[in-house]
Amino acid sequence: MLARIAAQHQALGYGRLSARPEKWSRWTRENAPVHPTEPTQLAIAAVVGGVTPDQVRALGWPAWIHLALRDDHTLWESPWTVAGTIEALDHTAGGHMDRRGFLTTITGGTLSAVMAHWALADPATAAATSGTRVGADVADACDTRLGALRHLDDALGAGPVYDAALAELRLLGTILRNCSYRTDTARRLFGCAAEASRIAGWCRDDSGSPIAAQAHYATALRASASGGDRTTGALITAFWANTRYAAAHDPRSALDLIDTALRTTRNAPASPRVTAMLHIRRARAHSLMGEPSPAYRAIDAALHTYESGVPTHEDLPTVYWMNTGEVLQAAGSAALSLNDPRRALSYFDTAYTHPDPYRPDIEARGAAIYAARRAEAYLALGERDAAVETTRSATTQVTGVTSDRAAQALTSLHDHLNFQGALPADTEVLVALRRAAKPTDTQDGAAPA
Structure with a gap:
């Protein structure tokens, strides 16, 4: 070009x-x-x-x-129907928003319109009667492939996974457009499309392209509505809210997204882990707005919701990584944003000692980000030796994983350590930190919770 x-x-x-x-x-x-x-x-x-x-x-x-670039309006202005969803899937699967989406201003009004459509949209109610017949076995295969992508993202980071997610989107769009299927199969296929688009959005966010990420989240919401799956829609909203407060620096619109999701799923069966995630994202948004009381209330709501929920194997497979330790790590991040490093360290410590502890082996990227924040908390309390030791852990965790968010977190830590003069005596840590903290062009690399 x-x-x-x-x-x-x-x-x-x-x-x-x-x-x-x-x-x-x-x-x-x-x-x-x-x-x-x-x-x-x-x-x-x-x-x-x-x-x-x-x-x-x-x-x-x-x-x-x-x-x-009028075709960019395909995503935001297509009708919220089955046909509109398939058109949006084709649009984002073609990578249009990666090439052009930086020109689109995603305003609070745009978000409100999307959420209103999502809350009111009708699911697919008619079977498709022309084309090759597909059934539950095809939906099962798509679910299996998406599960593999989620775990590949944990191991490798977003960069290598994005193209695979786009390939899944293209495949699902082709099936939905050209094949025949019963209504129950249609809803499952739209659910798979929603998850594929969510994964693609998450990959773009983690690779430093938050506007492209939001295009994928909008498409994912459409697909979840066509599939009649409000819970998956709420999960997508939780990820989108993270992008709004972390990359767009707009915690107010993040709260609007979360509140709509909570209202919409209030009277519908929902995953306790998804609801807990919405509450902890609300806590993060309030913390970034400097509002401690609602932030800590949201933390309590997240813990209560999670602890009163169903066992992991009965919940959605898409939230396998969500546990009490994850909630506590995010709570520590909120406390740190509220300039309360001692409380932040208490949350961070409890995340590892709780009977349902945080698992750094599940996702190295998140573990590195939380370790960097823990080191920041030590620095804020003047505990430089502990900060340097924790920095060792952060740089070790992120080795071999490509993540713009992790790099940004380590860049911030590097700057704080240098500012306080905490690193001159430990060249090894400084070199490792500089190697891990690769500069990027994104606005913010905050972690997802």
């Missing part, structure tokens, strides 16, 4: 234009993007087509881009 823009730039008589990849990242990053010069914008317009030079000058960057 850059090479084509550079060639067009020269063809229009504006001279040579560098096509280095970092130029594109400067234009498209969410945090303080650099606007292309007017000649460069005119070259871009000539490449993408559909926009006149007068429109470029009148509307300015990036508003004029929306005229050229």
Whole structure:
């Protein structure tokens, strides 16, 4: 794309234009993007087509881009019907939002509209009668493949898993569009599509592309509505809320998402772990807004909901990683955001000593992030030796896992350790930390809870 823009730039008589990849990242990053010069914008317009030079000058960057990329509205404006869901699946499975989604401003109004549609949408009620017949065995196979992707993400990080999630989305879109099936099979297939899109969204979030992540979450919500699965929709909302408060720095809209999900699932069978996750995400949002009382109430609600729930094997397989220790780690993160490091350490400690403890062996990425936060808490209390020792654990945990969020957490820790002069005596830890904390262009790399 850059090479084509550079060639067009020269063809229009504006001279040579560098096509280095970092130029594109400067234009498209969410945090303080650099606007292309007017000649460069005119070259871009000539490449993408559909926009006149007068429109470029009148509307300015990036508003004029929306005229050229009208198909991005497929995701946000398609009707909330089975056909609309399949169209959205095709759109996001094609990777359109990864290429263009940085231009879309996802406002609170957009989120409210999506959530309102989700809460009111009717599930698929009619069977598909044309095409190759598929049944429960196909849905079973899709469920198995998605389960494998979840665990691959735990082991490898999001980078290697994203393309596989897109492949699952394309496959499911093809089945839903071209095959015949009964209504019960349709709902299961839409549920699989919702989970595939959620995994893709999570991968984009963890790889530093939060706007693309939100496009996948919106598609996942559509698919969950078509499948009549409010609980899966609530799970998707919990992940989307994390993106809103961590990457978009908008905890208020995160709370709106969570409140809608809790209201919508209040009278429907729901997973206790999903409900606990919504409560702990609410705690994180309140903590980032500097509101301790509602944050700690939400922590209590999360623990109570989880502890009064059903055994793990009776809950959704998608939340296999959620336990008391995970809730306590997130509670520690909330306390740290509220400038209460002593309480944060108490939560972090209890996460490991509780009878239902946090399991660092399940997901190294999360363990590294929580270890980094634990080290930050020690630093805030002036306990530098403990902070350095905990930093060793953080750098060890993340080895071999690709995660923008983990890298951001370690970058923040590195900066705090340097600021307090806590590292000069331990070059080994400093080198390991610098190696693990790779700079990125994202706004924030906060952990999911």
